[in-house]
Amino acid sequence: MTAALGAWYRGQARVMPWRISPRDWAAGMRPDPYRVWLSEVMLQQTTVAAVRGYFLRFTESWPDVCALARAPEADVMAAWAGLGYYARARNLRACAARVAEEHAGRFPDTEDGLRALPGIGPYTAAAIAAIAFDRRAVVVDGNVERVVARLFAHEEPLPRARPALRALADRLTPAQGAGQHAQAMMDLGATICTPRGPRCEICPLAGGCAARARGIAAELPRKAPKPEKPVRDGVAFVALRHGDGAVLLEQRPPKGLLGGMTGFPGCDWQGAETAPPLAADWRAATTEVRHTFTHFHLRLRVMVAEVGTDARPDRGAFVARDVFDPGALPTLMRKVWAAALPALPSVFQE
Template structure:
């Protein structure tokens, strides 16, 4: 624990953070860094928006490869709007929170076809687009258009809660935190300020063992003055995730193909690809055996997989059948060697891998 300080902390200054950001900013593929801005390069609203949607509930490291794929295949928002939905969902597969991908496509279409390919440059205008809420509208307005918007993600919550020693637990403390961020956001370089707050939380004001000695706010931080920065942010106690069960059926044809289906557009994993499954139920007498198979075959147990979603834990009993390929009108047969091209979410890749262990091994 950091020793208690005796001096009264000074008020935080956004200029201190911006000076730190000029020296210590992260170089990210979607970002216009201060040296780039000095050369007259402007942020691309499409790239800012795309990165912010991808980064929700996902790490920077995980997003980089997906961002490169999307911007290579669809360099502009109109390109993305014109893309096949199935291709977009397949490119998103593995990134999780699949409603984001569906809304991404709808938003691209709205910008391309209703706004002439140009994003609105205000929070209210951005928020009127499909799938854009408070956070994304503020982030795009600030970073892409330099609007003085209060941007608050998990990193910013941590920084601001420590800076002002906000003891009310999350999520209830969010309005209080956002008010503090809004008051601290400068009218000059608000986009850089937003990104600086995110970088500070990601690299310096970390959840464990923050590098307080390197922080530009160290003279102003009330949590540091109190000697216990890691106490913040205070979070409400987590509830145990409920358990749901079901079964997944992996049918493998003699020609090396697997039977796949497309999920309904609505609901969890909507629009993504799957192997046939039962309903996912919390009932102990739910369908988890071969009696619930999609068609008659010699189904054999291939193991059980577990996948944790945001609101529940799922356990699927996996069954495999080696069958003769018969064309069906409720799905299609995809080559095992090309399953990476399908819009299979992680839970379905787990199910397939239980039945076909080398299905997703790196192809040489």
């Protein structure tokens, strides 16, 4: 089975900017651990298509881990804006600093060593150890879970099935070439053994697939029903200064949702009443902002005001119009800005 998968991967591997192709691997080239680490952190809870552009911009700005370690945190957070799960961006720079300062710019080459770094959990440590250093490590992402569940016709629903699926993946992981094997399993799940309409007729592992033999491949892996997400309400305040058009922004606390990111003053989305950041004639935007986080849906009222040059906010600071860049804000705050725009002076709508 491993031989068939390897032969398929050598001909069908996806081309990605952080990868070494099977041909280059056979010729002796090896991946850059920095690029493997960066891609794996970016790919958490995110699609390959969404990550490509971010990865290329990051590696152009910070081509190695020491360059990233020297980067101002605000620059890293701004470059990350739009990828979501912002704790990853904070951990990214913290991890780079640890590698630069304590490991002379070299990533540890074992799972245990990698897990000691900020932001690297069991899956990411296994992926880096296998792909970057060719250590035998069991790499199980969503694609691999699906392939394994079907190969062994494992019907226990997720997430309860995860320990069993990892044990089955362990049985398939070779002693040598674990990184190439892991990437082959990921590619198989992404391109052939897909969630809907698996293309069993061209799958290199079809002959040994128990789910295909039983006609239940498309039904696996089974998933336990998800509880309905609660809805939380909040408010965001968009204040503009007369004359120069400066915009009031604040940096959110380092921990929590959107931690450390720049945005419009608001609340913690826990339901408590929130006072405006300064006294003004606040008016509600006509559009309510809706956004979904992992564990809840959020509804935001957007309040807009224009204030004088003598305004002194209780929190945050005014950012000059020619410096303010809505595109550098996290996705939620870009939605807030879009909702506020119709109520703003025409200069902001150009």
